[in-house]
Amino acid sequence: MADEVDIAALSADQQLALQQFTAVTDQALQDAVPLLERCQWNVQIAIARFFDGEPAAAAAQPAPQDVRRQETLMNGLGSPRSSMSSGRRVGVEPAPRVVPQPESQVNMQAPLVFTLLWAPVSLLYSLLAKYFRFMGYLFPFVPRTWGRLTASNIRHPPSRPSAGRRPLNPRDTAARFVRELEEDYGPNELPFHEGGYASAFDLAKKGLKFLLVVLVSPEHDLTPSFLRDTLLSPEVVTFIRDPANNILLWAGSVSDSEAYSVSTALNCTKFPFSGLIVHTPSVSSSAMGIAARLSGLMPPSQYIAKLRSAMATHSEPLNRVRAQRAEQNATRNIREQQDSAYERSLATDRERARKKKEAAEAAAAAEVAARAAEEAAERHANQLAQWKKWRAASLPREPGPDVKDVVRISLRMPNAERVVRRFAADAQMEDLYAFVECYHVLQSGEDTGAVQEPAHFSHAYTFQLVSPMPREVYELSAGGTVKERIGRSGNLIVERIGGDDESEDEEEEEEEEEQ
Structure with a gap:
């Protein structure tokens, strides 16, 4: 076990960075400090590496061994005990956190040779465009007449083309997928996540939920049957909406850039695809893995059975992590209550000390004033007596x-x-x-x-x-x-x-x- 972290040895900025990192990731101090040290105490970089699946205590602990085992002739001829022990270990493929770059920011640079060969054509096209723009400025009726003649010959593109879709931000892309699904198959009660894949990934990781990723391709023949008969079936909808299952649903179409990037990262080779992503504490305290892969068309009962089987395999580790986090939260709440009570007691003691000091100062001031008044009265009495004697003589x-x-x-x-x-x-x-x-x-x-x-x-x-x-x-x-x-x-x-x-x-x- 890692040594306890000495908070007093850290500077004020390092303590603030540690507090921000643990508030976002709910990590233990002995796991958070090594990652922050590797990131030179940059909170944003540390959080990004944490959600990318980098272990927080990689510097203090040996790298986790890959539990996936390749069956070779040597392994097959091994001892029965080793075979049985290896069979108990469940192989989990790591699930990456994907943050796709907006298509508007993608800069595709052509090779130098192609650029040189295409330069005369590009120059000629630029000159022709300027010429026709100038002619349209001189004769405005020509573009309108040409537009009316060619309007009837233009074929409108399909409602949802697989290419040329306008890129949107992750939230709007998710809303567009849900809207198109309702337009094609009617209203549904599926609890889709209203955001991008990265936000759903972070939410599932922080809340220890099962992230169900559904990827479809509009050009695939099985997509309508999967959406209508499997995903939108009452059994699957009820299973996903059940709070006891802790399922977070995110879906997308590969015709969108974000869903395409997710399918590439998850190595999807067959559509429709469903992936169950879950937190894997056995690999690392911050890792997420793919617990199940469901490809192709299958009945709702088989779809639910595979999901339930994968969830049952990882329920026990998740329950342990939930109990550990609940204990940490309870300890944190108790510590906060103790700190609050201490601060209130300290404030009460300070107020009592302040009032006592003010009372002592007031008493001292009153004593000084009384002494001054007594001295003044005595001095006045002496001067009055002297005046009376002087006036009596005169x-x-x-x-x-x-x-x-x-x-x-x-x-x-x-x-x-x-x-x-x-x-x-x-x-x-x-x-x-x-x-x-x-x-x-x-x-x-x-x-x-x-x-x-x-x-x-x-x-x-x-x-x-x-x-x-x-x-x-x-x-x-x-x-x-x-x-x-x-x-x-x-x-x-x-x-x-x-x-x-x-x-x-x-x-x-x-x-x-x-x-």
């Missing part, structure tokens, strides 16, 4: 009892504390707001003389002064002095902007007192 002192032009303000703090203070009449409203903001600093009695204004700090008051009855808000943005805005006296309430709770205000005041 506030004008409360006027003494001897000063008559003063304004008496009664303030109710957010913590419900009542504070009464006198301000000079010309004191600005900002001084009143600054007194409320720095009240706790003033009450603490700290030394604020050496405190400087914090750099890059913009202070904003978070409260407003309101007169309860009637309600009037003394906004700082309106400016003015205390006397102009409030009068000689006033009762004001300190309201927090934004609806902060009193408990929060008390906590902030306690923190400021501690500082």
Whole structure:
């Protein structure tokens, strides 16, 4: 048995070529690699050689011996055991895969001597053709009159001449044969393959079916009887259409180029001809052989009996190959399912890892943002405390009892504390707001003389002064002095902007007192 193929040792292009070749041919890896190596890893050439019957592992295995045995005097006088063993072996003639060249592309080159001898005639014919074409151009009525005079004398060719048929592609040629058969013998239920011989050959080889090739000659006398009494008989039609027989039918007329090429390749010497082609695993893993040859006219029962006998001989090897391919397909499906499950599991793990990474990154970003916000809040609190101390040092002192032009303000703090203070009449409203903001600093009695204004700090008051009855808000943005805005006296309430709770205000005041 051949060694296992190391797929990892192949390059990416070689692995792709191996995958394409095995997908088309269903060959094992140890059989496909040697053929691809001989074809220099060209997939198209390897597939063509494979379907031409070349063994895939010919480089690793010895060439199969020809099982056909010629009966000679030495063989006839051999031992009985050798005679019996040789009699058990079935001789199968290899069946070639025929891809005929279109007739439009065939270039028939005459010998040089004949070309030189025919040159004057060809030149004279060319000159006469040009002369008559010129005369027909000058006198258009002459070609029409000549055509009417000679039309009645022209004999039409027969409906299907054996020569001169227009060449078609394989599919159209097969359709023409079926159409002509129905025109001559009426509709039938034969399952003809709608394609060329090469496609039927490949399909039978890949599907492990029996390829029944029927070749007829329109000029043969037995052709009508064979088609009418044998091939189109109900028994033969039922036998061919039976799915249990796995028969693929391809037929053609040798008047067509493809069928003629097939008859030449199959060595047909007598028509009508029927050949049963089957896969022969005993010879090679990719070989096709001719299991039976049926020539001439025979009754339907004899025709079916010969086909059934040949099929029975090759049914067991085909069943083994079918079981092997079914096992390979099952193994391939299991491997694909495992690979798919692994890919899904890998995708799930990757998605889980991605979400975990994103969650960790989000948590880290949130922690950094919280730390930055905490640092900013702490920095703002320190700068605010420094500003309060600086502003408390710059506030004008409360006027003494001897000063008559003063304004008496009664303030109710957010913590419900009542504070009464006198301000000079010309004191600005900002001084009143600054007194409320720095009240706790003033009450603490700290030394604020050496405190400087914090750099890059913009202070904003978070409260407003309101007169309860009637309600009037003394906004700082309106400016003015205390006397102009409030009068000689006033009762004001300190309201927090934004609806902060009193408990929060008390906590902030306690923190400021501690500082």
